[in-house]
Amino acid sequence: MQALSRAYSSDLAWSFRHSWTARISTLLLAVLFLAALLAPLLATQNPYDISQLFLLDSELPPAWAEGGDPRYFLGTDEQARDVYSSILYGLRLSLIVGFASVALAGAIGISLGLLGGFMGGMVDGAIMRVADILLSFPAILVALLVNGIARGILPPDRHADAAIWVLILAIGLTNWVQYARTVRGSTMVERQKEYVQAARINGVSGMGIMVQHILPNVLGPVLVIATINLGMAVLTEATLSFLGVGMPTTQPSLGTLIRIGNEYLFSGIWWVVIFPSIVLVVLVLAVNLLGDWLRDALNPRLR
Amino acid sequence: MTLLSVKNLTVAFFGRSGTVNAIEDVSLELEPGEILGMVGESGAGKSMTGAAIIGLIEPPGRISAGEIRLEGERIDNLPPEAIRRIRGRRIGAIFQDPLTSLNPVLTVGEQLIETIRTHLKLPREAARARAIDWLRRVGIPAPEARIDTYPHQYSGGMRQRVVIALALCAEPRLVIADEPTTALDVSVQAQVIALLRQLARETGVAVILVTHDMGVIAETADRVAVMYAGRIVEVGPVAEVLRAPRHPYTSGLMASIPRIGPRPEVLPQIEGAMPRPHARPPGCAFAPRCPHRFVPCTDERPELTGTPVRSVACHLTTEVPA
Amino acid sequence: MLGFLVRRVIQSVFVMLAVALIAFLMFRFMGDPVNSMVAENASTEERAAVRERLGLDQPLWLQYGRFVARAAQGDFGLSWRNARPVSTLLAERFPATAELVLVAAVLSLVLGIPLGILTALRPRSFPAQSLQLISLIGISLPTFVTGILLILVFSVWLGWLPSFGRGDVVDIGWWSTGFFTLAGLKALILPSIMLCLFQLTLIMRLVRAEMLEVLRTDYIKFARARGLSNRSIHFRHALKNTLIPVITIFGLQLGGLIAFAIVTETVFQWPGMGALFIQAVSFGDVPVMAAYLVLVSLIFVIINTTVDLLYAVLDPRLRVDGARGAH
Numbered sequence: 001m002q003a004l005s006r007a008y009s010s011d012l013a014w015s016f017r018h019s020w021t022a023r024i025s026t027l028l029l030a031v032l033f034l035a036a037l038l039a040p041l042l043a044t045q046n047p048y049d050i051s052q053l054f055l056l057d058s059e060l061p062p063a064w065a066e067g068g069d070p071r072y073f074l075g076t077d078e079q080a081r082d083v084y085s086s087i088l089y090g091l092r093l094s095l096i097v098g099f100a101s102v103a104l105a106g107a108i109g110i111s112l113g114l115l116g117g118f119m120g121g122m123v124d125g126a127i128m129r130v131a132d133i134l135l136s137f138p139a140i141l142v143a144l145l146v147n148g149i150a151r152g153i154l155p156p157d158r159h160a161d162a163a164i165w166v167l168i169l170a171i172g173l174t175n176w177v178q179y180a181r182t183v184r185g186s187t188m189v190e191r192q193k194e195y196v197q198a199a200r201i202n203g204v205s206g207m208g209i210m211v212q213h214i215l216p217n218v219l220g221p222v223l224v225i226a227t228i229n230l231g232m233a234v235l236t237e238a239t240l241s242f243l244g245v246g247m248p249t250t251q252p253s254l255g256t257l258i259r260i261g262n263e264y265l266f267s268g269i270w271w272v273v274i275f276p277s278i279v280l281v282v283l284v285l286a287v288n289l290l291g292d293w294l295r296d297a298l299n300p301r302l303r
Numbered sequence: 304m305t306l307l308s309v310k311n312l313t314v315a316f317f318g319r320s321g322t323v324n325a326i327e328d329v330s331l332e333l334e335p336g337e338i339l340g341m342v343g344e345s346g347a348g349k350s351m352t353g354a355a356i357i358g359l360i361e362p363p364g365r366i367s368a369g370e371i372r373l374e375g376e377r378i379d380n381l382p383p384e385a386i387r388r389i390r391g392r393r394i395g396a397i398f399q400d401p402l403t404s405l406n407p408v409l410t411v412g413e414q415l416i417e418t419i420r421t422h423l424k425l426p427r428e429a430a431r432a433r434a435i436d437w438l439r440r441v442g443i444p445a446p447e448a449r450i451d452t453y454p455h456q457y458s459g460g461m462r463q464r465v466v467i468a469l470a471l472c473a474e475p476r477l478v479i480a481d482e483p484t485t486a487l488d489v490s491v492q493a494q495v496i497a498l499l500r501q502l503a504r505e506t507g508v509a510v511i512l513v514t515h516d517m518g519v520i521a522e523t524a525d526r527v528a529v530m531y532a533g534r535i536v537e538v539g540p541v542a543e544v545l546r547a548p549r550h551p552y553t554s555g556l557m558a559s560i561p562r563i564g565p566r567p568e569v570l571p572q573i574e575g576a577m578p579r580p581h582a583r584p585p586g587c588a589f590a591p592r593c594p595h596r597f598v599p600c601t602d603e604r605p606e607l608t609g610t611p612v613r614s615v616a617c618h619l620t621t622e623v624p625a
Numbered sequence: 626m627l628g629f630l631v632r633r634v635i636q637s638v639f640v641m642l643a644v645a646l647i648a649f650l651m652f653r654f655m656g657d658p659v660n661s662m663v664a665e666n667a668s669t670e671e672r673a674a675v676r677e678r679l680g681l682d683q684p685l686w687l688q689y690g691r692f693v694a695r696a697a698q699g700d701f702g703l704s705w706r707n708a709r710p711v712s713t714l715l716a717e718r719f720p721a722t723a724e725l726v727l728v729a730a731v732l733s734l735v736l737g738i739p740l741g742i743l744t745a746l747r748p749r750s751f752p753a754q755s756l757q758l759i760s761l762i763g764i765s766l767p768t769f770v771t772g773i774l775l776i777l778v779f780s781v782w783l784g785w786l787p788s789f790g791r792g793d794v795v796d797i798g799w800w801s802t803g804f805f806t807l808a809g810l811k812a813l814i815l816p817s818i819m820l821c822l823f824q825l826t827l828i829m830r831l832v833r834a835e836m837l838e839v840l841r842t843d844y845i846k847f848a849r850a851r852g853l854s855n856r857s858i859h860f861r862h863a864l865k866n867t868l869i870p871v872i873t874i875f876g877l878q879l880g881g882l883i884a885f886a887i888v889t890e891t892v893f894q895w896p897g898m899g900a901l902f903i904q905a906v907s908f909g910d911v912p913v914m915a916a917y918l919v920l921v922s923l924i925f926v927i928i929n930t931t932v933d934l935l936y937a938v939l940d941p942r943l944r945v946d947g948a949r950g951a952h
Contacts, residue, residue: 133643136877136925138884144906145918152655152909235767242769243891245907262773262892265781266788273777277770285765357850391852398850403843407942408865417861418851453941469851 015297022293025286032283036092043085044073048251059264062271075271078264086257087276091283093253097167098234102226104172105233109179110222114211116180117187124184131177139174143236146170147245160248167246171233178225186218220298227294231287238280254280304374306509307333307356307477312369312379314348314355316580323580325351325364326533332611335476338503338510340524340541342517342556344577347530349513353479355379356511357394358386374476392422395470395508397480397499401462401487405454411438411465412450415472422473437468440505442498460491464498471502478503481513496523517556521545529553532577532588539613549615552589587618595619633933637926642693644922648915649692653685655911701916706908711916715898720800721791722897725889726882728817733824734875738868740825741832745840746859756829763826768885772819772892779815787812789894816893820885824878831874835867842866869939876932880925 016022035042062075062083074083116124134142147170154162190196190210199209240246241255242262249256254276261273312329315322326348333339341349354360356371358378371379378389390396398404406414415434419425425433431450438446441464454462463483470478480499484492500523503510512524520527520541528538529550537550548554575592584590590600599605599618607616667675676682695701701711744753780788792808794801803809839845840863848858887899894900898917905913 133640136640136880136929137922138881140887141884141921144887144902145914148906148909148914149651149655151906152651152911152914156909238767239769239888243888243903245903258769258773265773265776268781270777270781273773277767277773281766281770284767288765359846359850387852387854389852390850396847396850398843398847400843404847406844406848406862406866408869408940409862410941417853417857421851421853421857455942466847469847473852 012297015293019293019297021289022297025289025293028282028286029290032091032279032286033095035088036095039085039088039092043082043088045082045085047081047086047089059267059269061269074275075269077260077272078269083257083272083275086252087254087279090252090254090257090276091279093164093247093251094234094237094255094280094283097164097171097237097247097253098230100168101171101175101233101237102229104168105175105229106179106222106226108172109176110183110218112176113180113183114187114214117184118191118210120188127180128184131180134174135177139232140236140239142174143170143240144243144245146173147240151245160250163247163251167237167240170240171236174236175229175233178229179222182221182225183214183218186214190214190217224291224295224298227287228291231284231291234280234287235284254283304335305332305372306335306337306374307331308372309352309356310370310372312352312355312371313367314351314360314364315367316364318363321581322367324367324533325580326355326530328607329369329530329533329535330607331528331535331538333477333509333511336503336507336509337526338500338512338524340520340527341511341513341530342515342520342527343530344515346577346579348533349515349530350481351533352530353396353481353511353513357390357396357479359390359396388422391418391470391475392473393475393477395473395475395478397463397466397470397478397483399482399485401459401466404466405462405469407454410451410453411457415450415465415469418469419472434468434472437472438465440502441465441468443468459487460495463487463491463495467495467499467502471506471508474506475508477509477511479511479513482515483512484519485514485516492519499523529556532583533580534588534616535607536589536617537615538607539615543613549620550589550617551593551595551619587616629937630934633930637930640926641919641922644919645693645696646689648696648919649689651911651915652692653681653688655909696916696919701919702912704905704910704913706904706910706913711912714901714913715916715920716799718896718898718901720802721895722883722886722890722899724803725813725816725820725895725897726879726886728813729821729824729882729886730875730879732817733821733828736821737825737828738832738871741829742836742859742864742867744829745833745836748837760826760830763822764830766822768819768823769888769892771822772815772889775815775819776892786815788815791896816889816895819892820882820889823885824882827878828871828875831871832867835870836863839863839866865939869936872935872939873932876928876935879928880921883921883924 016026040046058076058078062073074087076082077086112127116127147166150162150166150169151159154166187210190213193213195213196210237246237253238255238258241253242259244259247253247256249260252260257276258273258280261269261271261276264272309329309331313327314325316325329348329352331339341352343349351360351364355366358381360366366379369379370377373389373393378386381389405411409417412431412434415437416427416430419430419433420427423430435446435450438450443449443461443464449457454465457465463486467483470480483499484495487495496519499510499512502508512520514520524541526539527541527544528535529544529552530536531552537544537548537553544553545557548557578584578588578591584601586599586601586603587593587605590596593600597618603618605616605618607614608620609615681688699712703709704711704714740756743750744756747753776788779786787808790812791803792810792812793806794803794809795805796802803813845858845863848862853862883899886895886897887903889895890897890899891903898920901913902917904910905917
């Protein structure tokens with residue numbers, strides 16, 4: 001109870017209660033996260049289950065349009081999949097890939113940052129060199145490359161099953177640099193402090209104690225990076241899937257849905273492409289707005 | 304004829320929480336060739352007075368009352384284009400920090416020549432010759448070569464000399480020098496002040512020398528105006544004011560005369576701090592810190608009274624303490 | 626200046642060697658290169674012969690050396706997918722991508738800089754405020770969604786502009802250009818808008834932010850105090866200081882344009898290198914992937930070096946030759 005009231009009266013909470021964008025984006029994200037979590041309950045059909053698809057119902061427009069069917073609120077695609085249900089399942093996949101790749105990038109970045117900052121010298125130089133080179137290439141290109149290498153190594157018949165892991169790996173490997181830089185900087189400052197020096201003189205490894213001191217310090221910045229990264233990761237996943245090298249059509253994410261819809265654009269079937277696009281844009285926009293707010297709220301000096 | 308005449312000038316800032324007067328009811332006069340020192344603590348309104356005269360008050364601030372006349376002509380209500388023609392040509396300005404006052408991507412020559420040609424219709428070659436001449440006059444060695452170099456290739460003191468050349472190159476009748484030596488090394492300060500005084504004598508330009516350093520005023524100025532909390536509290540010939548200050552605040556400032564050099568912004572000789580513009584007391588703004596405070600001081604603001612040459616705003620000089 | 630240039634070139638060579646190493650490792654360890662060279666029922670002896678002919682039995686560093694030597698001559702072997710020389714494939718596709726990226730880059734500069742200046746000089750005006758809002762949306766919109774919307778509106782609904790391909794192209798030597806036919810130019814419009822939009826908003830916001838920063842500096846205030854004209858203050862004194870950082874960012878972003886051309890080329894079925902690369906990624910066609918990687922890296926390195934040099938030329942503070950008398 002006391003902890004609750006302290007959290008409520010903290011600076012962050014104050015800033016949250018006074019920021020329109022923060023509250024709206026949080027609300028939107030909560031709705032989207034819940035929708036993704038409860039997708040099997042909210043969906044009217046399971047779009048992966050072919051037995052639930054009725055080909056006669058294919059290419060139906062949204063319920064309110066002429067020729068629409070109330071059973072398919074947002075219409076159906078060419079395989080009679082309910083667009084609304086596909087979006088819920090697609091959102092779920094997009095978020096899973098997003099969160100998992102952020103976790104992977106964070107784990108890699110924090111470890112390498114700690115390692116580089118603590119060891120210094122050659123190790124640090126090597127890590128930072130790799131980071132520099134990685135940064136000089138656009139993220140999407142690196143992700144595509146990792147993706148392509150993974151596909152080259154895996155036999156073609158495993159591509160579809162492994163797609164989600166390949167995506168997480170590709171996006172995670174692309175985005176660790178910022179975490180590493182932040183944690184490294186913090187570690188280098190901490191390493192100079194007396195307790196670490198003392199531990200070293202006493203022959204104890206300073207690393208363990210240091211990690212305990214550093215992680216709380218970098219929690220704020222890492223949280224900001226992670227939030228902004230989530231937006232980028234979702235976007236990268238969507239782009240890769242849209243390009244046809246992400247989630248397969250049998251297991252579509254939002255990007256895959258947009259890719260499928262794009263192919264039918266000229267038949268006038270706009271709903272298959274527009275609705276997933278809207279959900280994607282709202283998701284990314286909400287994450288970005290929240291990230292911007294968090295950055296300003298946690299780091300008033302940078303405002 | 305009087306070169307500059309400022310009457311009852313008030314500069315107000317219009318903010319969300321109301322209007323705040325940065326300077327209030329400031330009046331002063333300046334004769335051609337005269338050097339007027341303006342002295343006071345940070346935030347007393349000396350720089351603001353200079354900015355108002357040169358027409359560079361930026362929104363949300365503006366001149367809300369009073370008038371400014373240059374050679375008899377009103378200049379405080381001119382359209383932007385007309386006041387622009389006066390800046391540089393008739394009133395020059397010298398800024399505080401020579402390191403940031405010069406554009407880093409243009410050569411010293413480009414900046415000088417552009418300023419000269421903006422105001423004097425001269426062909427490029429003549430403007431260049433004039434620019435070189437000005438560099439020589441402010442004491443830049445080998446000006447023919449250095450005119451084509453960039454500001455970062457000059458030392459701080461040299462840059463301030465360039466700034467002085469820029470302020471004077473279109474031959475204005477008046478120069479407002481806002482803390483021209485504050486940012487310089489102590490060893491260079493005296494040289495720059497000496498240069499300024501010498502150029503003023505040579506060209507006959509009048510100078511308003513804004514500073515918080517009484518020592519600089521004592522060395523340089525003919526007259527001095529002391530500002531406190533947005534108002535002039537005492538004005539008079541330097542020698543007289545130094546010898547017999549009549550406002551208690553001026554007396555407090557006196558303690559800091561003897562040396563030229565950096566001085567603390569807040570004067571240790573006077574206890575307390577100057578009130579912020581939005582928290583000025585109704586009476587004399589100096590009353591809370593004044594050792595000679597008596598009955599009317601806290602309620603009634605003293606007016607600036609005396610002759611045009613020597614005047615002071617203090618109840619001590621008009622009423623005898625009961 | 627010369628020393629700076631030499632250092633920069635040496636750095637670039639190291640980056641390229643690192644990239645070539647990645648490309649080489651892809652070649653060497655993804656799939657068995659021998660498989661792509663021999664018939665499926667080849668005997669062990671035949672395989673060994675090919676292995677020896679390819680030099681795969683030699684030490685790795687030697688193989689890497691030969692790989693670099695061949696890559697330097699543009700030889701990346703045959704595509705695994707259609708057995709044509711990779712260099713020919715890339716040469717066929719290069720003009721399409723180059724023209725698309727060029728038009729998008731020029732558009733983003735030609736529109737982005739003036740709009741940025743406008744929003745900085747008149748921050749409270751209606752156009753400036755609405756531009757700020759639009760740019761906020763522009764930055765959050767995924768590029769492929771922008772492309773789809775453009776197609777939906779201008780091709781499907783209005784029918785004004787083509788939604789795929791390059792239109793008619795004219796061959797000049799090995800270079801095929803769409804600049805000289807009406808259909809070619811029309812086909813360029815939507816893809817280049819899609820590609821430049823993100824860049825455009827970025828440059829606009831950057832120019833605005835830099836310009837506002839510069840206008841607050843002392844040297845601008847001093848220039849005003851000298852009575853210089855507004856035109857000179859804005860476009861001579863402020864703009865030059867504004868553009869120096871903008872050029873750096875633009876150079877870096879040019880790489881982004883080339884990367885995002887992949888997405889644009891997919892949306893508009895534009896026959897460029899990006900589309901080729903995507904096919905290579907989805908088929909695991911290593912030689913094409915490796916060659917694309919090396920080529921794009923080379924372009925990045927050239928751009929970055931040029932930008933650094935340009936920066937040094939534009940910003941006198943960085944010209945290290947002027948050692949004379951900073952006394």
